Amino acid sequence: MKMYEKAPAKINLMLDVLRKRADGFHEVEMIMTMVDLADRLELSELKRDSIIISSQAGYIPLDEKNLAFQAARLIKDRYNVKSGVHIHLDKRIPVAAGLAGGSSDAAATLRGLNRLWRLNIPAEELQELGAELGSDVPFCVTGGTALATGRGEKLTPIPNPPQCWVILAKPPINVSTAEVYGSVRANQIAVHPSASRMQEAIEAGDFGAVCARLGNVLEDVTLKLHPEVQQLKEAMVKLGADGVLMSGSGPTVFGLVSKQSKVARIYNGLRGFCKEVYAVRSLT
Numbered sequence: 001m002k003m004y005e006k007a008p009a010k011i012n013l014m015l016d017v018l019r020k021r022a023d024g025f026h027e028v029e030m031i032m033t034m035v036d037l038a039d040r041l042e043l044s045e046l047k048r049d050s051i052i053i054s055s056q057a058g059y060i061p062l063d064e065k066n067l068a069f070q071a072a073r074l075i076k077d078r079y080n081v082k083s084g085v086h087i088h089l090d091k092r093i094p095v096a097a098g099l100a101g102g103s104s105d106a107a108a109t110l111r112g113l114n115r116l117w118r119l120n121i122p123a124e125e126l127q128e129l130g131a132e133l134g135s136d137v138p139f140c141v142t143g144g145t146a147l148a149t150g151r152g153e154k155l156t157p158i159p160n161p162p163q164c165w166v167i168l169a170k171p172p173i174n175v176s177t178a179e180v181y182g183s184v185r186a187n188q189i190a191v192h193p194s195a196s197r198m199q200e201a202i203e204a205g206d207f208g209a210v211c212a213r214l215g216n217v218l219e220d221v222t223l224k225l226h227p228e229v230q231q232l233k234e235a236m237v238k239l240g241a242d243g244v245l246m247s248g249s250g251p252t253v254f255g256l257v258s259k260q261s262k263v264a265r266i267y268n269g270l271r272g273f274c275k276e277v278y279a280v281r282s283l284t
């Protein structure tokens, strides 16, 4: 038996850090949505009791460090499943980019194995399992658009933002999510983006207001460490993107664009700055 699952990338339309908690995690407020750039997972049932991960991408771990492996192990142990699985990851989402590629693979593994092994686990329970794997995994289990609070695992679904083009550009640098969060000083943040104002803009279907209200407090940290991310933002604005923001802890920068006629010019202009540029649709 074989199953396929898509694992889309996410972007943060807003990300605020409220405070550092006693358990070391940060209390956050984020509005996240999915874009049409996805890894593809092929899950094949194995009669023997093992979990095998393969991928065409040479740059991700294929052992127990892989989040898809961890997701498979978790669901298999928790539900006492005897058979095994081979998961092939066709990676398309750039790695360590702020696009939750690994988290989305983990979430797609939970969804796929729920079907493959006919476990009938309800979505909320899959999200609870996901929270054991990482803060972004519960959102990736159901996707759509959501307000995420707590350490990112408490979700309130909200409507999707108006459909638009999303141009993603990842500069060739590595950003450690842990390092970025480690450098944030919540009490020194001058301007906090507002989740409620972004939610209002989305609910009103007001594309201009969504663009105007984009905000991510992690930008200050990453932009200081990597000035090329700032240059990329400026280039995207100059080329005519309607709204521009860094996603998650970066370094990927995304631009929202309403008019298709602008997309090719922005895409081609950015290719002069970095090799990894994608023009995709937001997901509805």
Ligand code: ATP
Pocket: 059, 060, 061, 065, 066, 067, 068, 089, 094, 095, 096, 097, 098, 099, 100, 101, 102, 103, 105, 106, 136, 177, 248, 249, 250
């Ligand atoms: P987030 O936005 O949730 O912080 P990210 O997009 O910055 O995530 P990922 O692409 O998930 O980062 O990769 C982060 C690290 O996780 C990489 O260093 C990679 O080696 C490891 N990793 C484990 N499993 C996977 C996977 N299935 N796909 C990609 N990276 C993985």
